[in-house]
Amino acid sequence: MFFADGLEFDVTSLGGLTARASGVPLIRGSYLQYYAPGWTKGYYSSRWNGQTVRRLDANTFELIFKSDDGKVSGQTTYRREGDRLVVDHTLNWESSEPALVELCAGLVWQPPFQGGTIQLGSQPPTPLPNPIKKSTMAERTVGFDSVQTFASKAVKLNFTAELPATSFDARGYNQDWADEQPLIWNGFTGIPVQKGTPTKVHYEFKFDVPTRDPKPAITAKVVPTLEDALFPIEKQPALIPQPKNSLIDWKNTATITGLWDFPAGRPKFFDLLVKKLEERFEFSKNQSAKKVPIDGGMSDLEKREGGYRLVVRPDSISMYGEGEAGLRNAVYRLAQMAFVRNGQVVVPTGTIEDEPRSDFRGAHLFVGPQAPVFQKRLWENVLLPLGMNKVVLQCERTEWKTLPKVSDNMTMKQSDLVELFGWYKKQSVEPIPLIQSLGHMEWFFARGANLDLAYNPEVPYTIDPRKPESRELIGKLWDEVATVLKPKTFHFGLDEIDMRGFAKKDPAHVTELWEIMLPALGVIAKRNNARMMIWGDEGLSPSDAVDATNGYDLENARKRRKAIPKGAMIADWHYKADQNHRPFIKSLQTWKIEEFQPIASTWFRPENIRGFSVAADIERVGTLITTWAGYESNEVNMIKQLKQFEAMVLAADYGWSGRSEMIEDLDYRADEVFAQMYAPRQTVLTTQKATTFGSGAPLVIG
Structure with a gap:
């Protein structure tokens, strides 16, 4: 991160641009996406495909991106010039298919502009509206112009571009990047790109935040005793x-x-x-x-x-x-x-x-060097008092002796993981290890390791189950897991197995790979006396569920379900924000009819938790709340994605009780309950006096 003249900025892979002026956060991210007209399909998203970020000098970052299939490539340069941030994009497209680019220049943090205005070009400023509760981007649009200025009494942000840009109110917008944060989306919704012709996009931000005296003089004096300072x-x-x-x-x-x-x-x-x-x-x-x-x-x-x-x-x-x-x-x-x-x-x-309505009430978390301290506090203060009894620990990034060459700074010591598993068991919580064993295998190929076992060594994401060495190494890894952790259940992952590294969509071929790997994983679980558990999306077609249907069509989804050993637990994840339980029933019934044990797996959206949990109660199955707050489990990442952890209060309540009230009819707020439980504070029993000190002058914060 750079700092000069009051302006700080940073550029990261997946996250894009963040910027602050005089310590005030103003931009909380950026991204770009290539897509087919009408959003009939997506070609590339910088939010899901990593980029290379380089520091060119003390004021400049360069971000380079390229899709797995080579159709998409380009670069972005971010350059600080005093109080301005100058941005230049080069967008390449190497396909005869029609394509557009959605380019979010910046996710503008709204709180500094509370009560402020937006000015479009030379038009008079108009007040920024209250949150717009509409479903589409068009209905939420607050500005469309090549020059836009957001201003309040505290701060001003000017955006100038060569093309007209859109700003829309993203507060409460139903997209995971919005994450219920107070954001204003600023950028371009449909930039046309053509094969062989680079498209250039230029714009800049100008930041204007009053500077503050870093060492203001304070004259302290005693203020009279307050009779009710503490109550x-x-x-x-x-x-x-x-x-x-x-x-x-x-x-x-x-x-x-x-x-x-x-x-x-x-x-x-x-x-x-x-x-x-x-x-x-x-x-x-x-x-x-x-x-x-x-x-x-x-x-x-x-x-x-x-x-x-x-x-x-x-x-x-x-x-x-x-x-x-x-x-x-x-x-x-x-x-x-x-x-x-x-x-x-x-x-x-x-x-x-x-008593709980189900025997499975769980939370999905990752591991990491700080996981033991953080997770013990999370469970002792929040999840145990709320009755949860299962934890799915995604623990690929552990010092496994079977895979000594893939460690990084997020890797957890094996001894720490063993101790954490033992602690969970003492709390009557079943710890379930999750290690991806087919797709999502970037961790397996870290530092160039095991590329000979990759389905596509150029894009190492999925292992090739056709190679006996692949199945053998995964088996050795799980044998080690069984020896050191002694779990009752193995979660093999298996979601989104062909999301990267496949030249084209070929559902039948993916099914063939699936039919090779699933029986092998069943053997691994059986020889270690462990129950098998997997994510469920690859076994569902669009006719089978409300979303997360990577089984492609009825025939391929049916074949994939048939390859799964009977009795396996299926973490049936669906994240649609819908309080109506009916859309979630079908997938649970599909799994039950075919002799599997589905677990209704939600995300942080309150509507999703209510709808899917009620469906789970009707179908008499367990519940699991998933968290996707970075690959490392610690308090810093919790704070960055606090909504995902606050939602655990709702998940625990609905998962234990089977209650059916709508979210708005509950007698508590999950965010307030989580804060009170995670960081409890003593209350006095009677009103207490106190004497305060200070200058007596108003105190300006922020």
């Missing part, structure tokens, strides 16, 4: 996940003093209860306070594993669980129910009888 949070908590049967009285409560009495012995997981309560409440140090009698244990409740019974009386508490998981869930529920009333920590009296 208790007395909000009644939402019960998440929704209990199956709940007869509780929020008006009649039992007081939690922080002191306890054990008439039947200290219950298992009692220390966990104390920890979760003390994370949220600042208990009095008064040792003469009344002790709360509490008892409980594991019991045969005739409930599904993880079920529990919680009884709160005015003067005592009892907790019973179906196995360790059930007792732990009772502890989490009791801690969740606590709130402040009249200067005391209280819980409502009554009884909760609860």
